[in-house]
Amino acid sequence: MLYEMIAVVRPGNVAEVKEIARTAGSLVLAQGGVVRGITNWGSFLLTKPVKKNQRRYDTGHHFIMRFDASPAVQELVKKTVAVDPRMVRCGVVKMGGTLREIHDVKGKVDWRRSEGGELGKSFIDGL
Template identity: 60%
Template sequence: MLYELIAIVRPGSLKEVKEIAKNAGVQVLRSGGVVRGYTNWGTFTLPRPTTKHQARYSEGWHFIMRFDASGPVQAAVRRTLSLDPRMIRFSVVKLGTKLEDINDVPGRVEWNPHKSNLRDGIRSLDAGIFGSREGQE
Protein backbone atom coordinates (compact mmCIF):
# COMPACT_ATOMS: atom_id res chain seq x y z
CA MET A 1 0.00 0.00 0.00
CA LEU A 2 1.17 3.51 -0.77
CA TYR A 3 1.14 6.00 2.10
CA GLU A 4 1.97 9.67 2.46
CA LEU A 5 3.33 10.96 5.76
CA ILE A 6 2.71 14.67 6.29
CA ALA A 7 4.74 15.85 9.29
CA ILE A 8 5.19 19.12 11.13
CA VAL A 9 8.32 19.39 13.26
CA ARG A 10 9.04 22.12 15.78
CA PRO A 11 10.90 25.03 14.24
CA GLY A 12 14.61 25.04 14.77
CA SER A 13 17.44 23.29 13.06
CA LEU A 14 17.15 21.47 9.78
CA LYS A 15 19.29 18.74 11.37
CA GLU A 16 16.38 17.72 13.64
CA VAL A 17 13.99 17.52 10.69
CA LYS A 18 16.43 15.39 8.71
CA GLU A 19 16.94 13.07 11.67
CA ILE A 20 13.20 12.53 12.15
CA ALA A 21 12.67 11.93 8.41
CA LYS A 22 15.63 9.55 8.27
CA ASN A 23 14.41 7.56 11.29
CA ALA A 24 10.95 7.16 9.76
CA GLY A 25 12.48 6.07 6.45
CA VAL A 26 14.85 3.59 8.08
CA GLN A 27 11.93 2.08 9.98
CA VAL A 28 10.06 1.55 6.70
CA LEU A 29 13.12 0.08 4.94
CA ARG A 30 13.96 -2.33 7.77
CA SER A 31 10.44 -3.68 7.62
CA GLY A 32 10.64 -4.44 3.90
CA GLY A 33 8.96 -1.28 2.63
CA VAL A 34 10.09 1.24 0.03
CA VAL A 35 10.55 4.99 0.50
CA ARG A 36 9.49 6.71 -2.74
CA GLY A 37 10.73 10.15 -1.76
CA TYR A 38 10.88 13.10 0.60
CA THR A 39 9.71 16.65 0.06
CA ASN A 40 10.81 19.53 2.29
CA TRP A 41 8.34 22.41 2.34
CA GLY A 42 10.22 24.47 4.95
CA THR A 43 8.65 26.46 7.77
CA PHE A 44 5.12 27.82 7.66
CA THR A 45 2.82 29.52 10.10
CA LEU A 46 0.34 27.02 11.53
CA PRO A 47 -3.39 27.70 10.93
CA ARG A 48 -3.74 28.25 14.68
CA PRO A 49 -1.28 28.08 17.59
CA THR A 50 -0.86 24.53 18.86
CA THR A 51 0.30 23.19 22.22
CA LYS A 52 2.29 19.97 22.13
CA HIS A 53 4.52 18.44 24.82
CA GLN A 54 3.91 21.46 27.11
CA ALA A 55 5.15 23.97 24.52
CA ARG A 56 3.20 26.37 22.33
CA TYR A 57 3.96 26.61 18.61
CA SER A 58 2.76 29.07 15.99
CA GLU A 59 4.94 27.77 13.14
CA GLY A 60 6.46 24.46 12.15
CA TRP A 61 8.75 22.75 9.66
CA HIS A 62 6.73 20.73 7.12
CA PHE A 63 7.97 17.67 5.26
CA ILE A 64 6.32 14.84 3.35
CA MET A 65 7.48 11.27 2.92
CA ARG A 66 5.85 8.90 0.44
CA PHE A 67 6.37 5.21 1.10
CA ASP A 68 5.09 1.73 0.27
CA ALA A 69 4.60 -0.56 3.27
CA SER A 70 2.15 -2.85 5.01
CA GLY A 71 -0.44 -1.65 7.52
CA PRO A 72 1.51 -2.74 10.62
CA VAL A 73 4.61 -0.88 9.40
CA GLN A 74 2.56 2.30 8.92
CA ALA A 75 1.20 1.88 12.46
CA ALA A 76 4.74 1.46 13.82
CA VAL A 77 5.86 4.67 12.08
CA ARG A 78 2.88 6.51 13.59
CA ARG A 79 3.68 5.15 17.05
CA THR A 80 7.33 6.21 16.79
CA LEU A 81 6.45 9.73 15.64
CA SER A 82 3.84 10.18 18.36
CA LEU A 83 6.50 9.52 21.02
CA ASP A 84 9.00 12.04 19.59
CA PRO A 85 8.81 15.35 21.52
CA ARG A 86 10.11 17.29 18.48
CA MET A 87 6.97 16.47 16.49
CA ILE A 88 4.14 19.00 16.55
CA ARG A 89 1.72 17.10 14.36
CA PHE A 90 1.60 14.42 11.67
CA SER A 91 -0.81 12.50 9.53
CA VAL A 92 -0.51 9.36 7.42
CA VAL A 93 -2.77 9.13 4.38
CA LYS A 94 -3.28 5.99 2.29
CA LEU A 95 -3.00 6.91 -1.39
CA GLY A 96 -3.92 3.54 -2.84
CA THR A 97 -3.62 -0.24 -2.75
CA LYS A 98 -3.83 -1.38 -6.38
CA LEU A 99 -0.80 -1.14 -8.64
CA GLU A 100 -2.87 0.58 -11.33
CA ASP A 101 -3.73 3.36 -8.85
CA ILE A 102 -0.24 4.02 -7.52
CA ASN A 103 2.26 3.23 -10.28
CA ASP A 104 2.36 6.84 -11.59
CA VAL A 105 2.55 8.57 -8.19
CA PRO A 106 5.84 10.52 -7.96
CA GLY A 107 8.02 10.63 -4.86
CA ARG A 108 8.00 14.43 -4.62
CA VAL A 109 4.99 16.54 -3.69
CA GLU A 110 5.23 19.89 -5.45
CA TRP A 111 4.09 23.06 -3.71
CA ASN A 112 2.28 25.76 -5.68
CA PRO A 113 4.86 28.60 -5.81
CA HIS A 114 2.14 31.23 -6.26
CA LYS A 115 0.84 30.74 -2.71
CA SER A 116 2.36 33.00 -0.07
CA ASN A 117 1.77 30.65 2.86
CA LEU A 118 0.19 27.34 3.82
CA ARG A 119 -3.13 28.93 4.80
CA ASP A 120 -3.56 30.39 1.27
CA GLY A 121 -2.83 26.96 -0.20
CA ILE A 122 -5.45 25.32 2.02
CA ARG A 123 -8.05 27.96 1.14
CA SER A 124 -7.50 27.48 -2.59
CA LEU A 125 -7.66 23.69 -2.13
CA ASP A 126 -10.96 24.02 -0.23
CA ALA A 127 -12.36 26.23 -2.99
CA GLY A 128 -11.35 23.66 -5.59
CA ILE A 129 -12.86 20.76 -3.68
CA PHE A 130 -16.09 22.37 -2.52
CA GLY A 131 -16.53 24.80 -5.43
CA SER A 132 -17.89 28.27 -5.33
CA ARG A 133 -21.02 28.91 -3.28
CA GLU A 134 -22.20 31.83 -5.35
CA GLY A 135 -25.72 31.41 -6.72
CA GLN A 136 -26.48 28.34 -4.60
CA GLU A 137 -28.79 30.07 -2.15
Protein backbone atom coordinates in the same frame (compact mmCIF):
# COMPACT_ATOMS: atom_id res chain seq x y z
CA MET B 1 0.08 0.04 -0.10
CA LEU B 2 1.21 3.59 -0.75
CA TYR B 3 1.11 6.02 2.17
CA GLU B 4 1.91 9.70 2.55
CA MET B 5 3.11 10.97 5.92
CA ILE B 6 2.80 14.68 6.54
CA ALA B 7 4.89 15.73 9.53
CA VAL B 8 5.32 19.05 11.30
CA VAL B 9 8.46 19.44 13.41
CA ARG B 10 9.20 22.29 15.79
CA PRO B 11 10.85 25.10 13.86
CA GLY B 12 14.45 26.14 14.15
CA ASN B 13 16.83 23.32 13.30
CA VAL B 14 16.78 21.55 9.92
CA ALA B 15 19.08 18.86 11.33
CA GLU B 16 16.24 17.75 13.64
CA VAL B 17 13.89 17.50 10.68
CA LYS B 18 16.40 15.39 8.75
CA GLU B 19 16.95 13.15 11.76
CA ILE B 20 13.21 12.49 12.18
CA ALA B 21 12.82 11.86 8.44
CA ARG B 22 15.81 9.51 8.50
CA THR B 23 14.33 7.61 11.47
CA ALA B 24 10.96 7.21 9.73
CA GLY B 25 12.60 6.12 6.49
CA SER B 26 14.85 3.63 8.27
CA LEU B 27 11.83 2.04 9.96
CA VAL B 28 10.11 1.58 6.60
CA LEU B 29 13.22 0.09 5.00
CA ALA B 30 13.96 -2.21 7.96
CA GLN B 31 10.45 -3.68 7.71
CA GLY B 32 10.74 -4.38 3.95
CA GLY B 33 9.03 -1.24 2.67
CA VAL B 34 10.15 1.29 0.06
CA VAL B 35 10.59 5.04 0.55
CA ARG B 36 9.51 6.78 -2.66
CA GLY B 37 10.60 10.24 -1.61
CA ILE B 38 10.95 12.82 1.12
CA THR B 39 10.15 16.46 0.40
CA ASN B 40 11.07 19.39 2.61
CA TRP B 41 8.43 22.12 2.56
CA GLY B 42 10.21 24.35 5.07
CA SER B 43 8.82 26.41 7.93
CA PHE B 44 5.58 28.34 7.78
CA LEU B 45 2.59 29.29 9.91
CA LEU B 46 0.23 26.61 11.14
CA THR B 47 -3.48 27.02 10.46
CA LYS B 48 -4.05 27.37 14.19
CA PRO B 49 -1.71 27.32 17.21
CA VAL B 50 -0.86 23.86 18.57
CA LYS B 51 -0.04 23.05 22.18
CA LYS B 52 2.27 20.11 22.73
CA ASN B 53 4.63 19.24 25.59
CA GLN B 54 3.65 22.41 27.48
CA ARG B 55 4.67 24.63 24.57
CA ARG B 56 2.66 26.58 22.03
CA TYR B 57 3.63 26.44 18.37
CA ASP B 58 2.49 28.99 15.78
CA THR B 59 4.90 27.80 13.08
CA GLY B 60 6.31 24.42 12.14
CA HIS B 61 8.79 22.84 9.75
CA HIS B 62 6.84 20.61 7.33
CA PHE B 63 8.04 17.56 5.43
CA ILE B 64 6.28 14.83 3.47
CA MET B 65 7.39 11.24 3.05
CA ARG B 66 5.78 8.88 0.55
CA PHE B 67 6.37 5.19 1.17
CA ASP B 68 5.11 1.73 0.24
CA ALA B 69 4.57 -0.57 3.22
CA SER B 70 2.09 -2.85 4.96
CA PRO B 71 -0.57 -1.36 7.27
CA ALA B 72 1.34 -2.67 10.31
CA VAL B 73 4.52 -0.87 9.24
CA GLN B 74 2.56 2.33 8.61
CA GLU B 75 1.19 2.16 12.18
CA LEU B 76 4.68 1.53 13.58
CA VAL B 77 6.13 4.52 11.72
CA LYS B 78 3.30 6.81 12.80
CA LYS B 79 3.51 5.77 16.47
CA THR B 80 7.30 6.02 16.57
CA VAL B 81 7.41 9.47 15.00
CA ALA B 82 4.45 10.80 17.01
CA VAL B 83 6.11 10.14 20.39
CA ASP B 84 9.19 12.19 19.47
CA PRO B 85 9.08 15.39 21.59
CA ARG B 86 10.32 17.45 18.63
CA MET B 87 7.18 16.61 16.62
CA VAL B 88 4.28 19.05 16.58
CA ARG B 89 1.88 17.05 14.37
CA CYS B 90 1.94 13.96 12.19
CA GLY B 91 -0.61 12.38 9.92
CA VAL B 92 -0.58 9.44 7.52
CA VAL B 93 -2.88 9.11 4.52
CA LYS B 94 -3.38 5.96 2.42
CA MET B 95 -3.02 6.95 -1.23
CA GLY B 96 -3.88 3.57 -2.74
CA GLY B 97 -3.62 -0.16 -2.41
CA THR B 98 -3.47 -1.42 -5.98
CA LEU B 99 -0.92 -0.84 -8.71
CA ARG B 100 -3.61 0.71 -10.91
CA GLU B 101 -4.28 3.38 -8.24
CA ILE B 102 -0.66 4.33 -7.60
CA HIS B 103 1.30 3.59 -10.79
CA ASP B 104 1.79 7.28 -11.70
CA VAL B 105 2.34 8.73 -8.21
CA LYS B 106 5.71 10.45 -7.86
CA GLY B 107 7.90 10.46 -4.77
CA LYS B 108 8.37 14.21 -4.67
CA VAL B 109 5.45 16.40 -3.60
CA ASP B 110 5.58 19.85 -5.19
CA TRP B 111 3.87 22.75 -3.51
CA ARG B 112 3.88 26.20 -5.03
CA ARG B 113 3.52 29.55 -3.33
CA SER B 114 0.93 32.01 -4.56
CA GLU B 115 3.70 34.12 -6.14
CA GLY B 116 4.53 31.20 -8.42
CA GLY B 117 7.84 30.25 -6.78
CA GLU B 118 8.47 26.63 -5.88
CA LEU B 119 8.80 25.95 -2.17
CA GLY B 120 9.20 22.16 -2.03
CA LYS B 121 12.80 20.93 -2.18
CA SER B 122 13.74 17.30 -1.90
CA PHE B 123 16.42 16.58 0.68
CA ILE B 124 16.42 12.82 0.42
CA ASP B 125 19.89 12.98 -1.16
CA GLY B 126 21.26 14.54 2.03
CA LEU B 127 19.95 11.77 4.29
